[in-house]
Amino acid sequence: MTRMVVAALAVALPYPALACSLCGGPGTGATMRQDALQAKIVVVGTLKNARLDSNSPGGNGLTDFKIETILKGEAALKGISQITIPRYLPSDEKSPKFLLRCDVINGKLDPYAGVPVKDEKVVGYLKQVMALDENDRGKMLRFFFEHLDSAVPEIAADAYNEFAKAGDAEVGEFARQVQPDRLRAMLKNPALPPERMRLAAFLLGGCGGAKDADLLLSLLKTDSEQTRGALGGLLAGYIVLKPKDGWKLAGDIVADRKREFLDRYAVLSTLRFFHGWKPNDNGEVIRFVLKLAVADGSLADVAIEDLRRWGWWELTDAVLGSFKLKSHDVPMVRRAIARYAVSCPQDKAKQFIAELKQRDPELVKDALESLELDK
Numbered sequence: 481m482t483r484m485v486v487a488a489l490a491v492a493l494p495y496p497a498l499a500c501s502l503c504g505g506p507g508t509g510a511t512m513r514q515d516a517l518q519a520k521i522v523v524v525g526t527l528k529n530a531r532l533d534s535n536s537p538g539g540n541g542l543t544d545f546k547i548e549t550i551l552k553g554e555a556a557l558k559g560i561s562q563i564t565i566p567r568y569l570p571s572d573e574k575s576p577k578f579l580l581r582c583d584v585i586n587g588k589l590d591p592y593a594g595v596p597v598k599d600e601k602v603v604g605y606l607k608q609v610m611a612l613d614e615n616d617r618g619k620m621l622r623f624f625f626e627h628l629d630s631a632v633p634e635i636a637a638d639a640y641n642e643f644a645k646a647g648d649a650e651v652g653e654f655a656r657q658v659q660p661d662r663l664r665a666m667l668k669n670p671a672l673p674p675e676r677m678r679l680a681a682f683l684l685g686g687c688g689g690a691k692d693a694d695l696l697l698s699l700l701k702t703d704s705e706q707t708r709g710a711l712g713g714l715l716a717g718y719i720v721l722k723p724k725d726g727w728k729l730a731g732d733i734v735a736d737r738k739r740e741f742l743d744r745y746a747v748l749s750t751l752r753f754f755h756g757w758k759p760n761d762n763g764e765v766i767r768f769v770l771k772l773a774v775a776d777g778s779l780a781d782v783a784i785e786d787l788r789r790w791g792w793w794e795l796t797d798a799v800l801g802s803f804k805l806k807s808h809d810v811p812m813v814r815r816a817i818a819r820y821a822v823s824c825p826q827d828k829a830k831q832f833i834a835e836l837k838q839r840d841p842e843l844v845k846d847a848l849e850s851l852e853l854d855k
Contacts, residue, residue, distance in 0.1 A: 500651050501752035502678050502713045503644035511641045513609045519581035521553030521589070522610075523563075524603050527571040527578050541568025545580055545591070549603065551610060556584055565591045572596055577603070599632045609638075621646060621654050625683075628676065629666050640676050648756025651679075655686020655720075663688070667695065674709025681710060682753075685717025693721035700729070708742070712749040719750070727765045734772045734779065741778055748773065748782055755790060767794055774798050777807030781816035788820040796824055800832050818847035 516522050523545075530543040545563040563580065571578075577597035583590040597603060605627065612620050620642070627639035643651060663684040666672055672680070681699070684692050696718040699707050707714065715733075719726030730751075734744050751769055754762040773783035774795060784799050802808045803817050818836065821829045822844070837844050 500644050500646050500679075501648050501749050501756055502651070502682055502716055503640070504675060509641070511645065512606050512638050513612070513642065515581060515593070516552060516606065516610050517614075519552065519593075520584050521556055521580075521582035522551040522606075523547050523553070523557070523580050523582070524549040524551065524577055524597065525580065526576060527565075527569050530568050530570045532568055537566040540566070543567060543569040545578065548577075551603075551607060553582070553584075556589070560589075563589055563591055565594070569594075574598065579603070579606070598634065601630075601632050602634050605630075605632075605635050605638075617646075617650060618654065618657070621650070622657070625654075625658060628680070629662065636676070640679065643679055644675075648753050649758075651682070652686070652753075652757035655683045658683055658687050660684055660688045660692060664692070664695065667699065670706065672706065674706050677706060677710035678713025678716075681713040681717040682720070683717070685720035688717075688721060690721070693718060696721070708740070711743055712746040712753070715747060716750045716753055719754070723765075727769070730765075731769050731772055734769055734776070737776070744773075744776070744779060745782070748779065748786070752786065755786075759790075763792075767792065771795055771798050774802055775805075777805065777810065777813060780808055781813045784813075784816040784820050788816075788823050791823075793824050793826055793829075796820075796826050796829055800828065803832075814843060815847060815850070818843050819851055822847050822851060 510518075525546045525548040528544045528546055530541065532541045536542045543565045545565050547557065547561055547563065550557055563582070565580070569578075577600065578594055579597050579602075580591055580594040583592055608623070612623060614620075624639040624642040627635050628643075630636040630639065646654075663680045666680045667677060667684065677699075681696055685696065696714050700711070700714050700718060711733075715726065715730055719730065730747050733739060734747050736744070747769065751766050755766055759766075770783045770787060773779040774787075775798070780802060784802075787793075787795055787799065799817060799820050803814065808814070808817070818833075821832045821836070824830075833844060
């Protein structure tokens with residue numbers, strides 16, 4: 481992913497209240513639990529008699545679905561053993577089972593989504609997921625933690641996505657409740673996806689000890705695709721265990737212009753996480769690292785946008801002063817500075833905007849319009 485694409489996404493995407501900054505948050509799709517909650521009917525069965533039919537709804541074809549297990553909507557399926565899906569869906573010998581979700585419209589079944597089931601364990605997992613108490617978030621995260629290292633890829637990915645949709649504070653507090661042994665084993669697995677390493681690394685920071693700090697530091701120093709992709713979480717876990725050393729390392733990475741852009745950008749996700757978890761405890765050090773980012777033309781727009789969203793105006797001098805820097809003379813950075821200045825309640829920001837209106841009225845207009853669209 482290029483620097484321009486990353487920066488554009490960072491500014492354009494909304495930041496929901498519940499989204500783990502270390503995991504990916506807005507980028508993850510719906511989980512099995514969320515899909516099941518939205519559906520009126522959830523069933524597992526087999527596909528049969530797929531046939532092309534131009535007269536079918538949608539003109540694609542028809543497929544018979546034989547119901548074997550009803551996970552939700554038993555009352556609506558009373559006396560029904562088979563559903564006709566208005567799609568041509570030939571069965572897959574490698575994935576003979578199919579998970580189907582349906583709505584009920586005007587008393588009629590409306591099959592609207594389905595996926596092949598490659599492993600029967602997915603069905604058992606989904607049964608357990610659907611039985612969870614939605615109001616007991618701690619128990620839910622405990623359940624999904626137990627499946628983070630599942631040998632079934634679909635289950636492990638779904639469990640991770642549940643953490644990705646949890647809030648920073650929620651994940652931060654949960655880290656104290658887990659045992660470190662399982663996390664250590666996960667982190668030593670060379671096949672562990674980077675996103676899951678990010679989460680496991682932070683969780684280990686919350687429940688581990690001095691030797692775990694050494695493990696996280698050694699991974700931070702390892703130059704591999706896996707560890708580079710996990711840098712934000714590795715750094716977060718290390719900061720929890722060794723705050724002074726960890727925050728210094730965060731600043732050093734951001735200030736090192738020779739490092740890859742994505743490495744330095746990953747540190748900003750760490751800052752967002754600590755802001756979402758404990759902003760009052762970490763405000764000073766977060767601002768210290770953000771000030772370094774504001775001074776860097778390749779990171780400035782993202783850092784400035786975070787400051788604006790959080791209503792942190794302590795770095796107003798640094799933000800407004802960066803407008804004159806040659807490295808910051810690019811549209812996305814100038815726009816971020818203008819958005820910040822328009823939002824800032826300080827007199828110096830109002831004076832900055834008044835002067836900017838004389839020199840570049842279109843930039844001020846764009847800033848105001850984009851902020852209105854963000855509401």
